[in-house]
């Protein structure tokens with residue numbers, strides 16, 4: 001009976017069923033078309049942004065062209081341009097002006113950083129100053145003696161890091177790096193590469209802090225392209241999300257999400273001690289004081305032993321250069337006196353010029369970056385003390401002598417507190 005009814009219904013409504021099938025077909029076709037359209041749009045956008053971002057091979061050919069013409073030379077030139085033993089691997093660039101690639105160089109795993117010609121350089125004063133392609137590698141000029149080049153390096157360093165007692169030692173360090181093939185002489189092409197590299201904050205810092213454990217080593221260079229040690233984990237914490245999602249997530253939720261993806265507490269404590277040690281390395285070190293102008297988690301990484309390694313040192317600048325740059329800057333409010341993300345001075349409203357002294361020392365900014373990271377999951381017996389110390393660290397201000405005393409006291413107390421807690425833990 002039921003069977004009869006169904007077949008009757010089938011016979012009765014053929015038009016309805018046909019209409020439904022063609023409706024489904026149209027819907028199916030529409031969604032397929034939509035998926036193909038959106039898919040190809042995404043592929044196109046990804047491809048064009050990849051082409052825009054990843055121009056390492058262009059960078060390499062410019063550098064190698066200069067090398068072959070004998071304009072520049074350096075320890076990585078022949079591997080990069082002749083022997084092909086230095087490969088550019090995965091593109092890591094996030095901005096076209098700073099080409100970053102993983103690189104393999106024989107047995108070495110490194111990261112290759114290359115500056116693009118038609119884009120911008122990070123420089124103090126003008127902040128972002130166009131790199132003048134024609135002008136680059138034009139110094140020192142032909143006929144410059146080694147003595148003259150040494151003088152050039154010396155005065156450049158003096159202008160960058162200020163008057164320091166041991167500037168000659170720093171100049172010798174630079175010259176020993178410049179001698180790429182270690183033959184005891186600096187040729188004109190080597191000098192041109194060294195001069196171009198010396199304009200980059202990150203390289204200057206790599207030379208100054210070459211023996212410090214938290215600074216990635218400068219493995220080689222050719223012109224202003226350089227190879228540095230690869231850092232395994234490239235952020236203190238957090239995860240990267242597609243930008244579209246990033247726009248929709250409230251900042252509070254984003255902050256706590258970042259803290260979900262972190263190592264165990266003892267490991268976090270070890271990484272944090274590394275950051276405090278790095279702050280010590282740059283604070284009134286052998287060649288002056290350096291200011292960390294972007295203390296964000298993405299600039300600090302660590303290796304598989306949980307030793308902190310700096311990832312990006314482009315915004316760590318000599319205090320002398322920052323003071324010089326700020327002195328001339330016009331301002332209407334404190335907000336006009338900022339360099340990088342967080343090197344702030346104040347605005348002298350009577351003169352309408354920025355004051356040269358930074359408001360916060362590096363340590364206060366490092367403690368702010370570490371606060372949530374360290375407090376989350378901290379053992380209950382030290383939590384209160386840790387919180388107290390972190391807050392007094394974040395409250396550090398200015399650059400007076402009094403602050404320097406407080407600075408080392410707070411830094412040592414924090415390091416001791418963390419060490420004591422983790423020294424017996426297997427995890428650290």
Ligand SMILES: Nc1ncnc2c1ncn2[C@@H]1O[C@H](COP(=O)(O)OP(=O)(O)OP(=O)(O)O)[C@@H](O)[C@H]1O
Nearest residue numbers: 092093094095098100111216229230231234311312
């Ligand atoms: N030594 C390194 N080892 C491993 N990864 C690195 C190293 N240096 C840079 N990177 C990675 O390369 C990518 C690009 O770095 P880069 O500093 O150019 O961009 P960014 O940090 O996203 O932007 P910006 O510093 O201009 O704000 C980053 O994801 C960074 O983690």
Ligand SMILES: [Mg+2]
Nearest residue numbers: 298299311312
């Ligand atoms: Mg960076």
